[in-house]
Amino acid sequence: MKPARKITVEVPTELLRRAQRSTGEGVTATVRRGLALAAASRAYEELRKLRGRIRISVDVETLREDR
Numbered sequence: 060m061k062p063a064r065k066i067t068v069e070v071p072t073e074l075l076r077r078a079q080r081s082t083g084e085g086v087t088a089t090v091r092r093g094l095a096l097a098a099a100s101r102a103y104e105e106l107r108k109l110r111g112r113i114r115i116s117v118d119v120e121t122l123r124e125d126r
Contacts, residue, residue: 068090075086082089 078089
């Protein structure tokens with residue numbers, strides 16, 4: 060595991076409960092997943108901005124042969 064930083068966070072009880080129910084994991088894993096999703100959302104925004112600007116040509120048959 061990469062170096063970690065220990066933090067203390069106050070979150071609404073109901074929000075944490077719902078998030079844990081959604082992930083099926085404990086507090087630490089749930090918070091980590093939420094932070095990863097928040098970080099990834101920025102990358103998704105940048106990719107959405109490129110929509111329609113980049114042309115990608117994909118030949119399905121060639122992809123199938125590559126298996």
